[in-house]
Amino acid sequence: MRETGPLPKDHPPVAAKKIGLLLVNLGTPDAPDKQSVKRYLKQFLSDKRVVEIPSIIWQPILRGVILNTRPAKSAEAYQLVWTEDGSPLAFYTHKQAERLAGKIDGVMVDWAMRYGNPSIGTRLNAMKAAGCDRILIAPLYPQYSGATTASVHDAVFDAIAAMRWQPAIRLLPAYHDDPAYIDALATSLERDIAALDFEPDAIVASFHGMPQRTLEMGDPYHCHCQKTARLLSEKMGKELIVAFQSRFGRAKWLGPPTDEILEALPGQGKKNIAIFAPGFSSDCLETCEELAIRGKEQFESGGGENFAYLPCLNDSDISINMLEQLVRRELSGWI
Missing domain, CATH: 3.40.50.1400 (Rossmann fold)
Incomplete structure (x- = not known):
């Protein structure tokens, strides 16, 4: 050597x-x-x-x-x-x-x-x-x-x-179940909801979708999403509707689909909603366009009245x- x-x-x-x-x-x-x-x-x-x-x-x-x-x-x-x-x-x-x-x-x-x-x-x-x-x-x-x-x-x-x-x-x-993450989400959401000029009848947590077979093959993603939503709901003392967005292709994806949920909520008496995307650390195409723009259109097409997209954590304090x-x-x- x-x-x-x-x-x-x-x-x-x-x-x-x-x-x-x-x-x-x-x-x-x-x-x-x-x-x-x-x-x-x-x-x-x-x-x-x-x-x-x-x-x-x-x-x-x-x-x-x-x-x-x-x-x-x-x-x-x-x-x-x-x-x-x-x-x-x-x-x-x-x-x-x-x-x-x-x-x-x-x-x-x-x-x-x-x-x-x-x-x-x-x-x-x-x-x-x-x-x-x-x-x-x-x-x-x-x-x-x-x-x-x-x-x-x-x-x-x-x-x-x-x-x-x-x-x-x-x-x-x-860090889907980390107290620091759950606390950050809860604090951000409570602040943003309080700033709305209407009271939401429902709050939708929209996660990015995955093919159903990923869950069947042992991927923990679906379970992590559900645990995030459960812990956040308990922390805020509010019920959350969990949905999955961004379906692609013909395969069966995790559900329920966000777009179908948005179209159906007004018919269930939920005409004022807030939606957020806890699986995204930053706003992006899937939040700014798919949820804030197309999601609003889907909700209103079903008879919805007030719609608010609540931003991701982004670079906030x-x-x-x-x-x-x-x-x-x-x-x-x-x-």
């Missing part, structure tokens, strides 16, 4: 050791146009964690049908929620990282997207180059699923597999304080 000695003169300098924190969310196209959305959907829908159909069957469908039809429609939806700061998801994830960096001394805080930019690989390489030899990965999914949390883990370990000198890695666990508690716990022993 070669003895330790001076580095070659052309060897890059070794950076001082640092601790890193990388926040990761799902992803967003670079722009609200057809080509950008097509690139994003190709990466997203090619993830075998997301679509569990053999590639030999799925890829011809994806490339031959879906990527030639869906991008234009999705681009129109993104255009409705895009701002001068970009997509809401990228904006809020960036702000969360920025605000956490100001609260946790001695830690380099960055952010990445599982699909799209900035990618997990580029940010991990940048953190490693900056001297981070210990990095906490924080997938911003409160409820665990193979299609979300595990996919982030895959991307992280694919990235460090290419590194000769790998950093130590920790992974933030799902409530959110940042909660995230700080979670990551400090996982950074224990490093800081």
